[in-house]
Amino acid sequence: MHLKRLKIAAAFVAVMGAVLAAPAHAGKTLDGIKARGQLVCGVNTGLAGFAAANTAGKWSGLDVDVCRALAATVLSDAEKVKYVPLNAQQRFTALQSGEIDILPRNTTFTLTRDASLGLNVTVPNYYDGQGFMVTVKSKIKSAKQLKGQTVCVQSGTTTEKNLTDYSKANDLGIKPVVYEKLEAAENAYFTGRCVAYTTDASGLASTRNDKAKDPKEHVILPDLISKEPLGPMVRRGDDEWFAIVKWVMYGLLEAEEYGVTQANVDQMKSSADPVVQRLLGGGNEDTGKLLGLDKEWLARAVKAVGNYGESFERNVGPKSPLGLPRGMNNLWNKGGLMYAYPVR
Ligand SMILES: N[C@@H](CCC(=O)N[C@@H](CS)C(=O)NCC(=O)O)C(=O)O
Known part of the structure; x- marks a missing residue:
């Protein structure tokens, strides 16, 4: 009897060990995105610099870049995004109902929203007030x-x-x-x-x-x-997708911190710096596998939209038509609040 129990316990430990060591599986949101070959992205109805369509119907902005980066990561193509314009009232229902995969739409993270909507807050992409x-x-x-x-x-x-x-x-x-x-x-x-x-x-x-x-x-x-920390929200109940969104956003910040840009990302893949190797899949370690992705998951995102600072400058920064100062949205080591958890 005692031996049988021991055997069962050993089998349980073995199974759990295998589960923990295995790469993350994709999750149903990512499965859906891959099956339709498109990320469905809920954005503002029109807020220049953050999310707005030009006369040719092409969307751009700091919030739009979140979806472009994610599409580059999971579909290898930043263009494979369908944008759904949503006003303030419609936005949460669209995410709850599954109409959209993600909501990067100048949306403030608050306790009430985090705890009562069946949604998760991810990482702020713009600190505001x-x-x-x-x-x-x-x-x-x-x-x-x-x-x-x-x-x-x-x-x-x-x-x-x-x-x-x-x-x-x-x-x-x-x-x-x-x-x-x-x-x-x-x-x-x-x-x-x-x-x-x-x-x-x-x-x-x-x-x-x-x-x-x-x-x-x-x-x-x-x-x-x-305080208005603005950032993308996702549906609850899909931890894999939640993790992918968070780590792509952290990765774009860490790319800025380590000098990886849209222009140099290909050369940086052969960098000797272990941090850069982990970011871009250049060394032996495979951070992508842990997220159910491949080694170049972040390299593709940087190639598509640039690092966070480049996206900021292009869309809303001092030299853009909006002319917003970097301020609180600077990196933590430059006096701002942008502090990515380490991609390692
Ligand atoms: N950050 C605030 C405000 C977000 C918001 O919806 N702002 C308005 C004014 S800038 C907006 O974007 N409206 C666009 C629309 O509803 O079509 C929130 O999350 O509630």
Whole structure:
């Protein structure tokens, strides 16, 4: 009897050992993506710099690059992405229902969203905060001067609640004017229905640059009234896909940290640096296998969109039309918050 139990225990240990040592299997989201030959990516309806389609229907932006990088990793082709534009209200349902595989859409990670939607937050791709835009003519210089004023805001966002919290905490009696659609909220502000427009500071820069008749007539106030860590969300219940998304994002950050760029990625594959070898599949270690991928999983992503810093510069950085400073989105060793877990 005792011997039998021992044998069963030994068999169990052997099986568990094999399970733990085996490469991760793909997971059903990745299986679906491979079967249809396309990643389905939920994006903004149009927020220049983050996700917007040009007149030829080609999407670009910092959020779009998340999907391009992932498609390069899992399908070897950054073009194999179907973009589904989603407004603030629609976005979570689209992910919950399985209509999309991933939601990189200027979406703030909060406890409520993480714990109650059946979704998982991954890794922020843009640290932001909520701000206000007013006309130069209004002569308003700080958020505290908005006492008793009308502020246009879109519903279904963290923005709406932050605005009422801020007004209450500072006894400002702000009058929110709430719209369901982005365009309606923006137009209401531009046509003078509200004294101010509020959203994430990145969204304010995008709206001012892309949609104001004369951007110089509008100022973004210096105050940030909230923390808005923006990043892609995935459905719960598929740890393999969750891991792939996280590690592609960390990998793009680590590529920047170690000087791997879109232009040099091929040469860097033969780098003698073990960290770079692990990132690009150049040495004996195979980080891709552990994620159910191949050795060049990250090399393809960098080749497609560049490292995180390159994607930032191209889409939203100081020399792009949006002109956003790198600020909090700089790497941890350059004074920012971007700190990738080690790809090893
Ligand atoms: N980060 C905030 C706000 C996100 C958001 O939806 N912002 C608006 C204003 S910039 C937007 O992108 N709207 C586009 C749309 O709904 O079509 C959140 O996650 O709730």
